[in-house]
Amino acid sequence: xxxxxxxxxxxxxxxxxxxxxxxxxxxxxxxxxxxxxxxxxxxxxxxxxxxxxxxxxxxxxxxxxxxxxxxxxxxxxxxxxxxxxxxxxxxxxxxxxxxxxxxxxxxxxxxxxxxxxxxxxxxxxxxxxxxxxxxxxxxxxxxxxxxxxxxxxxxxxxxxxxxxxxxxxxxxxxxxxxxxxxxxxxxxxxxxxxxxxxxxxxxxxxxxxxxxxxxxxxxxxxxxxxxxxxx
Amino acid sequence: xxxxxxxxxxxxxxxxxxxxxxxxxxxxxxxxxxxxxxxxxxxxxxxxxxxxxxxxxxxxxxxxxxxxxxxxxxxxxxxxxxxxxxxxxxxxxxxxxxxxxxxxxxxxxxxxxxxxxxxxxxxxxxxxxxxxxxxxxxxxxxxxxxxxxxxxxxxxxxxxxxxxxxxxxxxxxxxxxxxxxxxxxxxxxxxxxxxxxxxxxxxxxxxxxxxxxxx
Amino acid sequence: xxxxxxxxxxxxxxxxxxxxxxxxxxxxxxxxxxxxxxxxxxxxxxxxxxxxxxxxxxxxxxxxxxxxxxxxxxxxxxxxxxxxxxxxxxxxxxxxxxxxxxxxxxxxxxxxxxxxxxxxxxxxxxxxxxxxxxxxxxxxxx
Amino acid sequence: xxxxxxxxxxxxxxxxxxxxxxxxxxxxxxxxxxxxxxxxxxxxxxxxxxxxxxxxxxxxxxxxxxxxxxxxxxxxxxxxxxxxxxxxxxxxxxxxxxxxxxxxxxxxxxxxxxxxxxxxxxxxxxxxxxxxxxxxxxxxxxxxxxxxxxxx
Numbered sequence: 095x096x097x098x099x100x101x102x103x104x105x106x107x108x109x110x111x112x113x114x115x116x117x118x119x120x121x122x123x124x125x126x127x128x129x130x131x132x133x134x135x136x137x138x139x140x141x142x143x144x145x146x147x148x149x150x151x152x153x154x155x156x157x158x159x160x161x162x163x164x165x166x167x168x169x170x171x172x173x174x175x176x177x178x179x180x181x182x183x184x185x186x187x188x189x190x191x192x193x194x195x196x197x198x199x200x201x202x203x204x205x206x207x208x209x210x211x212x213x214x215x216x217x218x219x220x221x222x223x224x225x226x227x228x229x230x231x232x233x234x235x236x237x238x239x240x241x242x243x244x245x246x247x248x249x250x251x252x253x254x255x256x257x258x259x260x261x262x263x264x265x266x267x268x269x270x271x272x273x274x275x276x277x278x279x280x281x282x283x284x285x286x287x288x289x290x291x292x293x294x295x296x297x298x299x300x301x302x303x304x305x306x307x308x309x310x311x312x313x314x315x316x317x318x319x320x321x322x323x324x325x
Numbered sequence: 326x327x328x329x330x331x332x333x334x335x336x337x338x339x340x341x342x343x344x345x346x347x348x349x350x351x352x353x354x355x356x357x358x359x360x361x362x363x364x365x366x367x368x369x370x371x372x373x374x375x376x377x378x379x380x381x382x383x384x385x386x387x388x389x390x391x392x393x394x395x396x397x398x399x400x401x402x403x404x405x406x407x408x409x410x411x412x413x414x415x416x417x418x419x420x421x422x423x424x425x426x427x428x429x430x431x432x433x434x435x436x437x438x439x440x441x442x443x444x445x446x447x448x449x450x451x452x453x454x455x456x457x458x459x460x461x462x463x464x465x466x467x468x469x470x471x472x473x474x475x476x477x478x479x480x481x482x483x484x485x486x487x488x489x490x491x492x493x494x495x496x497x498x499x500x501x502x503x504x505x506x507x508x509x510x511x512x513x514x515x516x517x518x519x520x521x522x523x524x525x526x527x528x529x530x531x532x533x534x535x536x537x538x539x540x
Numbered sequence: 541x542x543x544x545x546x547x548x549x550x551x552x553x554x555x556x557x558x559x560x561x562x563x564x565x566x567x568x569x570x571x572x573x574x575x576x577x578x579x580x581x582x583x584x585x586x587x588x589x590x591x592x593x594x595x596x597x598x599x600x601x602x603x604x605x606x607x608x609x610x611x612x613x614x615x616x617x618x619x620x621x622x623x624x625x626x627x628x629x630x631x632x633x634x635x636x637x638x639x640x641x642x643x644x645x646x647x648x649x650x651x652x653x654x655x656x657x658x659x660x661x662x663x664x665x666x667x668x669x670x671x672x673x674x675x676x677x678x679x680x681x682x
Numbered sequence: 683x684x685x686x687x688x689x690x691x692x693x694x695x696x697x698x699x700x701x702x703x704x705x706x707x708x709x710x711x712x713x714x715x716x717x718x719x720x721x722x723x724x725x726x727x728x729x730x731x732x733x734x735x736x737x738x739x740x741x742x743x744x745x746x747x748x749x750x751x752x753x754x755x756x757x758x759x760x761x762x763x764x765x766x767x768x769x770x771x772x773x774x775x776x777x778x779x780x781x782x783x784x785x786x787x788x789x790x791x792x793x794x795x796x797x798x799x800x801x802x803x804x805x806x807x808x809x810x811x812x813x814x815x816x817x818x819x820x821x822x823x824x825x826x827x828x829x830x831x832x833x834x
Contacts, residue, residue, distance in 0.1 A: 123437055148359060154389070179369070189766055214378060216813065231749055243343045297343065333668045337650055361799040397622050398654075409619060409621050460812045484622035
């Protein structure tokens with residue numbers, strides 16, 4: 095099993111690293127990523143699915159929600175809740191597969207900045223195959239933004255322009271890609287970071303770029319959100 | 326009109342996805358996991374609102390039906406020949422090869438006509454994408470997680486004027502039946518024990534029409 | 541001689557989804573005296589529908605060319621893969637020209653129909669679609 | 683020498699899976715298994731408290747809660763993989779069995795694929811996904827065979 099051999103080599107190399115600050119280890123981790131996987135992208139799940147089938151399936155879920163709930167604000171909440179159910183699950187895949195590839199990078203997320211880098215760079219790349227950047231860190235390093243242009247979810251989507259009709263106005267209040275916020279919130283909560291996540295810019299509304307704002311609320315000390323209950 | 330009115334979806338190439346440099350992103354796939362998670366949530370959403378197993382299957386089929394109507398137009402448009410399928414066998418080949426390739430990256434494993442009744446056909450896929458990671462529990466009996474795909478097929482066929490009842494069935498794979506190596510599963514995953522059989526039952530008027538065209 | 545307007549209608553399974561009477565020189569709604577959307581023209585289009593139904597299964601090309609001629613008006617039709625009918629009432633435009641117009645509109649129609657918020661066989665209210673169809677008419681049919 | 687048992691404990695100490703992996707695995711009743719699961723969960727936590735070397739914020743390098751990682755007995759070796767999300771994968775094997783760490787990591791991947799992506803699996807609940815159990819058996823078989831060929 096090629097991957098596990100690399101991971102053992104990775105572990106030995108990693109263990110020999112002199113016990114220095116997280117920063118040097120982080121740089122080492124980046125080089126490991128570069129070496130182990132593709133040069134231009136971090137670890138990507140080898141098995142792929144057609145992006146248009148993905149977009150159409152998500153579209154079918156959203157239109158079903160719009161039919162069942164009508165009120166766009168309620169649909170946004172539902173998308174966030176569904177996203178959270180994905181987030182709490184996909185974080186284990188992220189950790190497991192990054193671990194098997196000998197990265198163990200996730201362990202180095204000491205600061206929110208590291209976490210932001212990992213979520214934006216590796217998370218989006220690993221699951222969606224798109225590049226995302228993080229930035230706009232607040233003074234107190236408690237919040238940051240994730241920026242990305244290529245949004246596989248909204249490939250065919252066009253929201254009706256403002257003032258078209260009542261149904262159009264409703265649709266404009268819809269945050270089509272709100273599921274991303276739930277996914278990030280669910281994933282980070284599983285690793286003891288309680289965050290608020292909101293979609294602040296969306297290309298469907300005419301913005302230049304998609305932006306997700308992440309705000310750290312609380313670092314959970316004990317077991318990872320063990321009073322986990324379905325919201 | 327939205328701020329950058331010019332990049333209206335009607336002006337961009339079909340399936341265009343923006344990249345920072347504004348060109349079309351050539352990435353035409355997402356991870357299988359991303360699709361699996363969204364599909365899993367779609368199933369859970371419908372399961373929460375369905376009163377019975379058959380209602381859950383109907384709901385998944387109707388979720389796929391709308392997608393099928395779109396896929397029919399999209400695959401035909403991309404075919405560039407500006408052709409429509411007018412014969413029964415040609416629409417079945419269109420589904421089992423062009424539609425399958427466009428959605429699942431490979432053509433269906435086989436297309437068979439049922440021996441005992443003339444109006445039934447079977448499209449077989451040894452690795453249906455929708456049940457890659459699904460384990461249907463005993464208490465849900467004969468539920469097939471691929472009902473969504475049967476809905477897509479029904480949408481394509483009805484749209485093209487070949488109305489049919491399409492149902493998904495998971496059937497045990499006999500020993501040595503499928504020699505092709507597994508493609509879309511994690512290396513550690515064992516070979517699939519079940520294949521998906523999509524049973525297509527055409528309505529009588531379709532068969533009559535096709536028979537008259539034969540003469 | 542002012543350009544003669546054309547009447548372009550998209551018909552779904554059993555109802556019109558989109559309608560535009562286009563003055564092919566300006567592309568805006570034609571205001572010429574011979575108001576095209578008279579009941580008589582709709583009758584012409586309607587009767588052409590039956591001819592379309594018949595030839596739909598005998599040819600597998602989407603472009604059905606001229607399916608009907610009524611006094612000096614011609615009806616050209618284009619049938620999409622999902623049997624949505626594009627019908628153009630015009631006074632003898634060239635076959636190639638009409639075909640290019642239909643192909644251009646088909647491209648817009650497919651992109652519009654892929655939007656999850658557009659339900660198949662329902663009226664098309666998108667203004668963007670309307671402006672581009674008129675622009676195409678101006679480009680190809682003037 | 684080979685693998686004996688696999689058991690998985692969720693965040694709150696509940697046993698969500700136990701499986702015997704070989705003919706030589708002693709058979710243990712389900713109630714005993716439930717006790718083993720919760721006892722190991724608390725032992726794991728106590729070990730971190732009682733350990734002379736206290737790691738910062740009680741987290742080991744992989745960022746997961748610190749605790750028992752290995753128990754060497756005369757007749758058995760037990761290894762535990764604690765994930766950052768609080769799940770424990772525990773494998774017992776006859777002494778001298780190699781590849782236990784690899785097996786644990788692979789099982790974690792299979793759990794992420796075959797259980798977490800199954801629409802019919804509810805988080806934190808006992809795992810009844812047939813795909814997961816057959817994938818684990820398949821993995822163990824593969825590892826045992828590669829050891830067999832290595833020994834010959």
